[in-house]
Amino acid sequence: MAYDYTPFPFVAPPGLSAPEPRHKVAIVGAGPIGLAMAIDLAQRGVPSVVLDDNNVVSVGSRAICWAKRTLEIFDRLGVGERMLEKGVTWKVGRNFHGHDEVYSFDLLPEDGHKYPAFINLQQYYVEQYLVERVQDFPDLIDLRFKNAVIKHEDYGDHVVLTIDTPKGNYHLEAEYYLACDGANSATRTRMGLDFTGQTFQEQFLIADIEMEQSPFGDHPVPERWFWFDPPFHPGKSALLHAQPDNIYRIDLQLDVDADGRAESDPDRVIPRIKAIVGDKPFRLDWVSVYKFRCIKLDRFVHGRVIFVGDSAHVVSPFGARGGNGGIQDVDNLGWKLAAVLDGTAPAKLIDTYHDERSHGSAENILNSSRSTNFMTPKTPIEALFRAEALKLAKDQPFARRLLNSGRLSLPCSLAGFALQTPGTAPVLPGAPLLDAPxxxxNRDTWLVAELQGRFTLVGFDAVTLPQVDGVDRVVIGGAQDGCRRFEDPTGLALGRYGAARVYLIRPDGHICAAFGPAPSAAEIAAALARAKGTTAATERAIA
Amino acid sequence: MSRTIAADNLSPVQDEFYAALMQAHEGLSEPQSHALNARLVLLMANHIGALDDLRALLTTARSYADE
Known part of the structure; x- marks a missing residue:
């Protein structure tokens, strides 16, 4: 059954009749990024107003592949388990060349993680669940549909927005303006910011079909199937994904000079689908034609205007690095903005959001550009190398790993950036937390769920944790008065982090410092100050 | 013809290598690219040096010619 796009009601905002008190944060755009941002801030007690020019969730499934780290962040925001339950779990990617399977990869070959490598879940469900979660914060999140921001002006300590509604225009002031308004960000256009990068000429047709019988045949477990030169679409590439509600996603590479509008016509699309699924009955749910772009802004932070998600960076979709990268932006910015607003960190901490996420975004763009280049050879020589790599891949392991149908989203390391204290440990400072049961x-729980969200000092096995203000203390596989305590029933936590090790964890679940079994309070305080951008050394480093 | 299945020595830098290889060809005509490939084979042969290894590589590469 097709998703029911019930519109959200428009409620006349107070600003139409009288000036509103200055808001802490205005979030522009109520897609996955804007909504997640509002929830993250609300969980830290920071109120926000969310403004969206539309009044329905995402039309079409759009972003469907949600990676493990994203699900861990959604878990912290209170929607992860619901998404996991509804989503289609997968971890294996299978590459075909013509009729033959050439290579498969397992994205999470080990046990002991709460969330799988990936789930597929339509963006409209993700947005619906986030909107419903927003309702849990009636005093902290003011979500306004049919409120289109048509102008904004940065006054240095606040931003003034002009907003168009069905009942007329009004003004609104906010201390910070978070542009979560997507790849075609109107905020970015108004500011005249350069947003040019690599645009690929190839076009892709994306089609969602609903069918009772699986196009994966009798294959028992959902996977990601990718074809180089498939028999049903010769000379091009194709991708197949399973989504909830018997919806399947098919991506087909088109000719460079294909007419996008003509290709979206169901009369053209349906024969292409029939070539794949044969006579099995199906319903065409959604069609879109797109070109790849790999672009990012030079700066994500412009005074009081901060770009988050696709407004700051876009990547080609092969690798699922768009929506997942955006949720990591939210994770990185939320605690920093909250700390700056409540005065426990200097305003410059916001600049480290740019440093760290611009780095993450560059890594995503690099990976997705390489995948796109491999999938769409531009010259006869590129095509020749790819054809021979595919030939060798039949039995040469090295050649299998050259086949690039998308290197799927992984969180980046933040090692080497100013907030991390360099050190050595089984899990290095800068790395995101590794999960473990x-x-x-009597309660079973998970390491990431227990440690992320706030600054946490965690020790494994025989350790002594000093008390430091603003730091939660956790001992795993050991015990200490005044600390939260967990057992390590499988030994995986100690195996992954090492015995007699102590780590300081940032609120976004990245390790920012590592210590031996008995660090001093002064060492912890110094690492904490550095992670919050409050030490002189850090201020110099991020100046 | 006997074919050697080699251990994977390239990962995890395979994508970086492949991108660099494509970049080396950028802007060349097709004949220029084939010439570059020939030079590259000779340079790599010199780098490897051991004749037995080179013969095995030649045999393995040739074994795919008719597939």
């Missing part, structure tokens, strides 16, 4: 008395 934990037990608290």
């Amino acid at each position: 934990l037990r608290d008395g």
